[in-house]
Amino acid sequence: xxxxxxxxxxxxxxxxxxxxxxxxxxxxxxxxxxxxxxxxxxxxxxxxxxxxxxxxxxxxxxxxxxxxxxxxxxxxxxxxxxxxxxxxxxxxxxxxxxxxxxxxxxxxxxxxxxxxxxxxxxxxxxxxxxxxxxxxxxxxxxxxxxxxxxxxxxxxxxxxxxxxxxxxxxxxxxxxxxxxxxxxxxxxxxxxxxxxxxxxxxxxxxxxxxxxxxxxxxxxxxxxxxxxxxxxxxxxxxxxxxxxxxxxxxxxxxxxxxxxxxxxxxxxxxxxxxxxxxxxxxxxxxxxxxxxxxxxxx
Numbered sequence: 001x002x003x004x005x006x007x008x009x010x011x012x013x014x015x016x017x018x019x020x021x022x023x024x025x026x027x028x029x030x031x032x033x034x035x036x037x038x039x040x041x042x043x044x045x046x047x048x049x050x051x052x053x054x055x056x057x058x059x060x061x062x063x064x065x066x067x068x069x070x071x072x073x074x075x076x077x078x079x080x081x082x083x084x085x086x087x088x089x090x091x092x093x094x095x096x097x098x099x100x101x102x103x104x105x106x107x108x109x110x111x112x113x114x115x116x117x118x119x120x121x122x123x124x125x126x127x128x129x130x131x132x133x134x135x136x137x138x139x140x141x142x143x144x145x146x147x148x149x150x151x152x153x154x155x156x157x158x159x160x161x162x163x164x165x166x167x168x169x170x171x172x173x174x175x176x177x178x179x180x181x182x183x184x185x186x187x188x189x190x191x192x193x194x195x196x197x198x199x200x201x202x203x204x205x206x207x208x209x210x211x212x213x214x215x216x217x218x219x220x221x222x223x224x225x226x227x228x229x230x231x232x233x234x235x236x237x238x239x240x241x242x243x244x245x246x247x248x249x250x251x252x253x254x255x256x257x258x259x260x261x262x263x264x265x266x267x268x269x270x271x272x273x274x275x276x277x278x279x280x281x282x283x284x285x286x287x288x289x290x291x292x293x294x295x296x297x298x
Contacts, residue, residue: 008042009071011035012050016060016068017140080283092284093122099134100127100145102227103245104272108161109145109293116292123285131197137277142286148270156278160293161271165246166207168266169258171238180261181241184208184217191240192219193231206243208265215265219243271295 014024015035025032043050050064060068100109105127113125128141136144148159168181170190181187184206195204203224205216221240225231228244235242235249236257246266252258274293276286 005042005045008038008045009067010075011038012042012064013068013072013075015039015051015058016064017072017138019058021058091120091122092288093120094283094285095124095126096143096286096289097126097128097141098143098145098289099130099132099136099139099141100272101131102129102229103248104145104161105129106229107245107247108272112160112293113289116288120285120288123288125289136275142283143274143276143289145272145274148273152275154277155275158274158290158293159271159295160274161295163268163271165268166243166266167246167249167253167260168206168241168243168262169235169249169253169260170241171236172256172259173238174235174240175259175261180259182262184215184262184265187217187219187241190219190221191223192221193234193240193242194219194221194224195228195231195243196224196226208262209267210265 011024011028011030014028015021018024018027021032021035021039025035028035030038039051046063048063049061050067052059052061052064098109109127117123117125133146134141134144136142145160147164148157168187170178174191178190181190187206192206196202197204203218205218208215208217219241223231223234223239225234228248231242232244232248232252234240235244236252241261249258249260253260274290276290
């Protein structure tokens with residue numbers, strides 16, 4: 001293949017990874033029609049079909065899968081080496097892509113990085129809020145955030161938060177009309193404010209533990225949200241009982257706006273950790289972001 005056609009291979013890799021001409025075109029900053037024309041030209045020159053197209057999705061053929069496995073990793077290596085050239089600059093530069101759940105993004109990533117990034121204007125951070133256990137290599141993220149016990153063994157893990165706890169709360173007005181639950185089973189009699197995990201579509205089961213006994217409770221209620229902040233607001237407005245990260249409601253509890261119950265059923269659990277493949281750490285912008293997020297002793 002002529003050297004000037006390497007951009008066609010890069011376009012193919014983008015479409016195959018995204019599973020969509022629309023998303024790949026946005027990523028490459030070209031029109032969808034131009035991208036489709038490029039892929040058709042590549043297939044014609046190679047003499048094989050690389051992608052199977054339907055009205056809803058795009059997926060690699062057997063030949064496309066083979067090409068993606070061999071060529072995709074080469075482009076990743078080239079991109080990594082080009083990014084590493086920022087070591088020769090006065091300051092690190094480049095884009096760092098992170099996937100994290102909403103709570104981690106709001107309470108850890110944003111406050112820590114907001115203090116550091118103003119000194120590094122050539123670093124761009126992209127944070128994708130997602131509740132999945134994302135395969136960051138497959139989806140081309142530089143870093144992911146998970147609870148400590150969820151990090152895969154082949155990944156480097158860096159603690160970025162202390163241990164966490166959940167809290168069961170409702171407004172004083174709500175508990176004036178409903179007796180406070182004494183055990184998690186008592187929640188069946190309450191209007192509970194639920195969380196639907198956006199990625200999986202299921203309602204989150206509230207997780208408790210006491211004296212070594214673990215308990216998951218499926219609760220019912222009038223309100224269901226796909227993120228945490230609205231659940232806190234609903235609890236403050238007296239619409240029911242919420243199960244939320246402790247750090248989001250401690251001030252409300254201290255000020256008497258919320259009442260905490262079932263505290264002895266809410267144990268601590270492993271805090272947030274960054275995870276990433278070992279080979280990625282050498283990139284200067286990435287190393288700076290990791291160091292900024294690292295949990296410091298004391």
